[in-house]
Amino acid sequence: EDQVTQSPEALRLQEGESSSLNCSYTVSGLRGLFWYRQDPGKGPEFLFTLYSAGEEKEKERLKATLTKKESFLHITAPKPEDSATYLCAVQRRGGLTGGGNKLTFGTGTQLKVEL
């Protein structure tokens, strides 16, 4: 069974204080690892997809990296508007009937960035 564990559960940062969020996963053949941002009362907003170990993607103050066992979301010089819950999910490689398309999510890291 695919599993995704995110840490920490909650993180409080001062504005400008860089940090990293962790996503550890076990999956039988990774098709893709996804990062989403979720604001209170809203649906998840897509950030990145990573497909293979060593891959990195960046968007503004966010950088996502991937190894064979985990992914990190690095936040550089965060601002209060980066406050949200960050969700990690994996998609298994496989056919349609083999669960190859659904996403398995972690429970998220709730990030609060303070002035």
Place this chain on the structure above:
Amino acid sequence: GAGVSQSPSNKVTEKGKDVELRCDPISGHTALYWYRQSLGQGLEFLIYFQGNSAPDKSGLPSDRFSAERTGGSVSTLTIQRTQQEDSAVYLCASTTSGRLETQYFGPGTRLLVL
């Protein structure tokens, strides 16, 4: 451009009643997913549609839950004889096909069963 839309945004119902939740995917997206997000839980997969057929229904928690999709577009998730444990946010996502199969989510329907 229009994203995924869901209705209603909020639904309060009494235990034992039936509810219908609607999802309008992004135009042209052939695949559609339903997930459930309970307080303190991660998103939990319910069902997957490719066109109008559902190759993967493995996440539906009981036979009180059913879903259909018509015309390769709108989908309806129906919960019969609702229970308090059904209270959650129900999220719908749609996706393009191919390697870049990113799932784009709607805003969700917040269901409260009293």
